[in-house]
Amino acid sequence: MKRRIDQILGNFGYCSRWQARRWINEGRISHNGVVLTDFSSKVEPRELLIDGEPIAFPDGMLILLNKPLGYVCSHESGEGPRVYDLLPPRWQDREPKVVSIGRLDKDTSGLLLLTDQSALVQRWTSPKHHVEKVYRATLDRELDPGVIGQFAAGIALRGEAKVCLPAALTIIDAKLAEVTLSEGRYHQVRRMFAACGYQVEALHRQRFGDIELGDLPEGQWRALPLPAAGS
Known part of the structure; x- marks a missing residue:
């Protein structure tokens, strides 16, 4: 859709609309090989x-x-370092605003998706779509194999009437487990282990839906293609 040049520069975070007029006067903006002179x-x-x-x-x-x-x-700066600080500064001024698809708390690392597409956020975080998330959890003590069955049966979380949906738990090492779940309740993985008598000492998300973290270095990002509508 065609839009005014000053609106484009402002909405994509390049400069204010007032500054856009100066950029145009300076010959910095072109279209199809032609330098533009009219900000409107x-x-x-x-x-x-x-x-x-x-x-x-x-x-x-x-x-x-x-x-x-x-x-x-x-997005609040008073809560500590923000994930948005790891992105190009210009993106923080984009409209629509760049937001995370779901959240990871301060003490959880790993895969996080960010977008400016509100429909995508709604689709991938809606409980009815059951998007799978995979985590690696390091526990405070050796895991009893019986926990696998507890997760598969659905965990009752303290203070919540509705039991969690069944989740898959794989024991990788004595204190290390992989958890696959399709919900996104508050601190869910930590609370599920707490309900079984364990404390999570480290938590790392590896997969969200079909998207895997792979070998992307910590603190780094890469762009992904936007999915087709409805996917």
């Missing part, structure tokens, strides 16, 4: 060049981030 001109964002470079993610973004410990998924 309407063009397709994907066809616009700024200093010879195209707009980043003109059709929307989906970002895979390997979240380090200590970072929060909030």
